[in-house]
Amino acid sequence: MGKLYSDLAVVYEAMYATFIDYLEEYNFYSKIINRYNKKNLLEIGSGTGNLASYFVKKSFDYQGLDFSKEMIAIAKAKVPNCKFIEGDMRNFKLEKPIQSIIMTGRTISYLVTNEDVKSTFLTVNKNLEKGGVFCFDFIDAYxxxxxxxxxxxxxxxxxxxxxxxxxxxxxxxxxxxxxxxxxxxxxxxxxxxxxxxxxxxxxxxxTFLKSELEIFLTINGFAIKDIIERKSYFFPTYVIVAEKK
Ligand SMILES: C[S@@+](CC[C@H](N)C(=O)[O-])C[C@H]1O[C@@H](n2cnc3c(N)ncnc32)[C@H](O)[C@@H]1O
Structure with missing residues (x-):
């Protein structure tokens, strides 16, 4: 990974807070979590805590996980009463399984090898309760x-x-x-x-094709519930909602 989430974390915070409508992001993802009646969630790639602040304000049982200690430091200052874990999405273990896991802002783009994707999906699966929901967006290669x-x-x-x-x-x-x-x-x-x-x-x-992610999810113990087309500030994206089988 480059410097955007370390040396430039403060610049990320300054610029992305104006590119991305985090309230709209919160409304989008919270609706999905509520639709599946999930009560607690982990956000992978929680960044500078912009989504965290909405989830905590709205009394969700939320925790964030991020690779970058610089991003976590900004998130902690923004949402002091929230749990942020410094960890790698390819291999982490929560204290106990959780009901939903989201990964937004095209964070999956940093899983550049198939081995990375496989280990992340397996790790997510292990950290979810049975019937738990995994929801993430990706840049559409097509x-x-x-x-x-x-x-x-x-x-x-x-x-x-x-x-x-x-x-x-x-x-x-x-x-x-x-x-x-x-x-x-x-x-x-x-x-x-x-x-x-x-x-x-x-x-x-x-970038990913819908079909390759469908395959990765299926072979790692998920059933696909929904694929939603969604435009971000710059990229054509889809959001996938999957359930742990
Ligand atoms: C594109 S940013 C998205 C941040 C936030 N979700 C947002 O929308 O503002 C990607 C985030 O994923 C984190 N990240 C990248 N690779 C990671 C990994 N292997 N494990 C955990 N976090 C990772 C980065 O540190 C960064 O905070």
Whole structure:
């Protein structure tokens, strides 16, 4: 993984709070959890705690898990009365099995090998109660790969606490082992009418086909309940809802 969730965690917090409507995210995911009548949940890749703050405010029994201690530090400062676990989604063990697990913001993109996907789905399965719900989003390869086939450059701007930020991204196809995308981004802050570079990030992110995730879920003990098309601030995505068999 690159620097976005470590050295640049503060910049992530500043920019994504303006790209993503977390209240809308909360409404979307809480509706699913309520529909299946689940009372407690774990969010994998809980980031800077933006969803956590809504779940805790609405009295859900919520806990977060993230790989990055920098992201967790921001989340803990934002939602002090909440449990955040520093851990790896490919291998973690909760104190006791839980009723639902969500993974949002296309966090699954960081599982670049099939072995990573398999160990994550197995770990999620082990940490869920029977009948527990696993819900996550992913970048749809079928729609995204043709979009960036000839390289795509995009600039995002955000204003947070009266500071202007800018990110210049380059998306390039990487077909070495799957349908991956090499994402290079430079981050800037406006100081006295000038854009000053504050960091650079390189990440290999994976896109998925619906059918391969259906296979991964089925062979790791899940039944697919729903696949929902959903547009994010930039990516064409689907959300899958699966149940532990
Ligand atoms: C795209 S961000 C999404 C954060 C948050 N869900 C949001 O929407 O703002 C991905 C998050 O996943 C975390 N992450 C990446 N790989 C991980 C792993 N193997 N285990 C746990 N967390 C991981 C990163 O540290 C980061 O906080």
């Amino acid at each position: 729609r995204f790969i043709p979009e960036i086939f000839n390289e795509k450059r995009i600039t995002h701007k955000a204003t947070y606490n009266n500071i202007n930020y800018m990110r210049k991204s380059i998306w390039e196809l990487n077909l070495e082992s799957g349908m991956d995308v090499q994402w290079t981004s430079k981050y800037y802050k406006e100081v006295k009418n000038e854009w000053i570079e504050i960091g650079e990030d390189h990440a290999n992110v994976r």
